[in-house]
Amino acid sequence: DQQVKQNSPSLSVQEGRISILNCDYTNSMFDYFLWYKKYPAEGPTFLISISSIKDKNEDGRFTVFLNKSAKHLSLHIVPSQPGDSAVYFCAASAGYGGATNKLIFGTGTLLAVQP
Amino acid sequence: KAGVTQTPRYLIKTRGQQVTLSCSPISGHRSVSWYQQTPGQGLQFLFEYFSETQRNKGNFPGRFSGRQFSNSRSEMNVSTLELGDSALYLCASSTPGTSEAFFGQGTRLTVV
Numbered sequence: 001d002q003q004v005k006q007n008s009p010s011l012s013v014q015e016g017r018i019s020i021l022n023c024d025y026t027n028s029m030f031d032y033f034l035w036y037k038k039y040p041a042e043g044p045t046f047l048i049s050i051s052s053i054k055d056k057n058e059d060g061r062f063t064v065f066l067n068k069s070a071k072h073l074s075l076h077i078v079p080s081q082p083g084d085s086a087v088y089f090c091a092a093s094a095g096y097g098g099a100t101n102k103l104i105f106g107t108g109t110l111l112a113v114q115p
Numbered sequence: 116k117a118g119v120t121q122t123p124r125y126l127i128k129t130r131g132q133q134v135t136l137s138c139s140p141i142s143g144h145r146s147v148s149w150y151q152q153t154p155g156q157g158l159q160f161l162f163e164y165f166s167e168t169q170r171n172k173g174n175f176p177g178r179f180s181g182r183q184f185s186n187s188r189s190e191m192n193v194s195t196l197e198l199g200d201s202a203l204y205l206c207a208s209s210t211p212g213t214s215e216a217f218f219g220q221g222t223r224l225t226v227v
């Protein structure tokens with residue numbers, strides 16, 4: 001049972017435009033959500049996170065939106081740059097506050113930013 | 116501040132052998148988690164250690180085990196290796212009080 005889903009395996013956008021990556025989850029116990037960027041044969045790099053008590057969190061060009069009622073979150077990258085090209089993973093945890101650090105990952109979306 | 120360090124980076128083993136992978140977390144991080152990444156299954160949680168105790172375990176056979184030492188460094192062991200164990204093994208340490216996990220570069224294990 002895939003508790004965290006990224007239904008778009010790939011996304012292509014033009015440099016300077018907005019990239020929107022989507023993620024859905026099924027487990028109501030998840031209370032913390034994270035986005036990671038990953039290059040092949042390397043570890044994921046933490047980008048941004050959001051707790052379930054918020055609906056938006058911004059960090060520079062990255063904004064994460066959380067819709068709890070729809071069990072949906074999205075990552076917006078504005079403006080997109082060629083260096084953003086990578087696989088993006090959504091992850092969820094039921095341990096906000098540190099009770100656990102177990103993360104459930106989505107299957108990833110390959111973002112290609114065209115110059 | 117040094118990041119998460121995993122050793123070795125690459126490993127080739129033969130079926131039936133065992134292997135030990137090592138992870139040094141970010142200084143001050145007491146929680147260490149391990150993940151397996153394969154093309155078919157994606158990133159899957161193996162286990163989590165906090166203050167030398169296993170706090171969570173994923174759905175992997177008993178051949179996969181781990182431990183954490185008093186300095187928070189962690190090791191994972193896979194016994195009786197199978198071809199399907201070939202994967203990128205990732206270690207992550209977490210900021211105290213949050214679920215923000217920071218990953219190492221991983222160990223690429225190839226079983227032949």
